[in-house]
Amino acid sequence: FLTFNVGGDGDDVWPWTAKNERFRFDVSKLDQWEIVFTHMDDVGLQLHMVTQEQENDNGSAGLDSGSLGAERMLYYRELVARFGHHLGVIWNLGEENTNTDAQRTDFFNYIRAIDPYDHPIVVHTYPEDHQSVYSPALDSPILEGATLQNLTVNLTHANTLLWRNES
Numbered sequence: 001f002l003t004f005n006v007g008g009d010g011d012d013v014w015p016w017t018a019k020n021e022r023f024r025f026d027v028s029k030l031d032q033w034e035i036v037f038t039h040m041d042d043v044g045l046q047l048h049m050v051t052q053e054q055e056n057d058n059g060s061a062g063l064d065s066g067s068l069g070a071e072r073m074l075y076y077r078e079l080v081a082r083f084g085h086h087l088g089v090i091w092n093l094g095e096e097n098t099n100t101d102a103q104r105t106d107f108f109n110y111i112r113a114i115d116p117y118d119h120p121i122v123v124h125t126y127p128e129d130h131q132s133v134y135s136p137a138l139d140s141p142i143l144e145g146a147t148l149q150n151l152t153v154n155l156t157h158a159n160t161l162l163w164r165n166e167s
Contacts, residue, residue: 002050002053003015004053004056008053008054008056009055015033022075025078033082037086041086046089048147049090050092051094052094057094068103073110080114084116089119090122090145091115091121091122093123093143095124096149101142104123104137104142104143109142120144121145122145123147127148127149127150130148134163138166
């Protein structure tokens with residue numbers, strides 16, 4: 001599930017008090033999220049938190065224009081502090097992610113530093129970007145998994161096997 005999709009497909013999910021606010025969190029909304037996440041724990045569902053989508057991973061709709069700055073650091077800290085205690089959390093750096101390797105490394109290192117539970121950190125990208133996004137991660141510990149989007153369902157097994165073997 002997405003925790004921030006301003007400017008994206010739904011353009012209807014964010015943790016702040018307003019769509020364009022980045023420093024004031026809506027604690028009532030976050031309490032409602034907590035109810036849902038607790039129920040997910042109770043019924044054995046994994047919390048795969050996709051922290052941004054392609055439409056807001058860079059530029060004016062995004063946090064710190066795509067870099068690790070005060071907005072993004074506060075956002076990640078709030079998510080980890082409020083929801084990191086849940087079972088089976090996966091932090092996903094972005095859906096159809098177009099951040100740079102350096103930006104993803106900064107995000108990974110920051111989340112890894114503040115998450116006391118060491119939940120896995122993954123990223124999702126376009127099918128044609130698998131090689132450019134996932135290959136650099138093979139030689140350094142900047143990701144702990146990939147979420148694969150394929151052009152057709154027929155490629156799912158082959159692509160999963162490829163990246164499992166590469167890792």
